Amino acid sequence: MKIKPGFVYLFGALGGLLFGIDSGLTGGVMSPARNSLQLDAGWEVIMANVVTLGAGVVALFAGVLNDKFGRKKMLIAASFVFVVGALFCSVSWDGPSLTFARFVLGAGIGVASATVPSYLAELAPAAKRSGIATLFQFAIVIGLNIAYVADYLILPVAPTHVNSDFLWMVYAFQEMLGFAAIPAVILLVGAILLPESPRFLAKAGRIEECKEVLLKMRKGDQAAADAEFAEIDSVAHEAQGGFKDLLTVGKKPLIAVLGLAFFQQMVGINAAFYYGPIIAGSVLPHPQPGAITGSEGWATNLEQDQIYSIIFGIVNVLMTVVTVLIMNKLTSYKKTLHLGAGIMCFFSLLFVIQVNTNFLPPIGSIVLVCLYICGFAFSWGPVMWNIIGEIFPLGVRGVGSAVGAAANWFSNFIVMSVFGMVIIKNADGVAQHVDYGFAMFAVGCILAIAFTHFVVPETKNRSLEDIEEGFRMQKAGAGDNLALGVILTVMAIAMVAICVMTFGGIVNIPVAWGIIVLVAAGFVVATVVTALNAKK
16 A cells, blocks of 8 residues: 555654543543542542553553564554553543553553654654654644543533433543543554554564665655665664663663653643643632532533633644744754743743732733743653654664653653642642642753753754764763663652552642652752763
């Protein structure tokens, strides 16, 4: 079957759709699920964030499978697992069953996030790679908006199970989560039609298939396909592909990727996506203030909060469309990350000031969050995934991308769990201290700028083989081992502490703050060590 490159890039990127849909659904299902299943504050944090835990665990091992079975088969597997998880969510009956079902959803997302960035990077020509890789982020934001609209439409029309005008509030979360199976089936069908990555084929010794895919993806340009194959062939024979190799030939890029993954979460954008309705409800007056949970007034308030989540999503989509159009014209990934973090820091601080002083009308808080989202959409959203997909040597690109995706999900679990503990006062879900969370994000933006300046190399407009050769020319030092050890240690401590607190039903705000400070301090130490090591 003759398939055009545009179709391949589009459907390849749709792995991000799974990521976006579940992230968007999370905000809409929290209130209905909490009231249906009588979840306390600890269980609510688990329900909201266990997907990221599942995604991280599975993504960690997806790289080995990527290098063994290929990118295409793993995309098919991700779609299938997501379908199963979504259907299981639609029949969940209590807190543990919903938690397990969302963990399964996370497994599918983990495989997709570990596979798609490297798949797109390996298919795209160097000159267009950054724009094509940005399609992954575009698919994420489209998924977010699909989820927001589904939340808004499904919630009020879910079937009434007994004679109660508002019992749909209790059961609607099942329909909302089950809805995610529909796009997953579409992606499953599309993934079956996709070609395998030419670089994986070369690594597997399937030379003729590699040449054939290259020729199709370069639109029949034989000279371009031959030149690219020569570059691929020059490094393919050195491919190893295991965790041990990642800690040798891939150590320096691994440090950079772990930091990028953490700081993409530390700048805080997922708060707007996971907790969008709660944030809106905490800064805007409700049409029915003081309404009792489950009442008609409560339904009206919840509906307003969900509308603002849709607005957040629309802003994200529009800015991401602009980003897709301009990404190939950007001259530097590092400068783009710095600019984006600076914009997010500025509007995060303004949001904190607004919450405490009301120097703007109430709707001003929503405007500030929208501008904050714009800062993320053209920088840390797409660029982080672009770098993860292209920074590792071919031999460990699959396992490296997987570890990067896993680190991103583990960081998501840490940061969003802390945010959820800080802003949720009690089992009724009353939002408190949203400004504390955004102050934390502002500090994260500052640390992100420092980390990318000293640790992350520039990869924009360089061939994958040139990036690999650049790292090969650098000598590894003792500082690399120390930086890597510090990062892995503080993240492991944070993961254990969060799991103990949430699965134990404990929401201790001071300890939550301590966790995020510990991890951030660890990355500060790693940044200093890496910078000093580079000067030797």
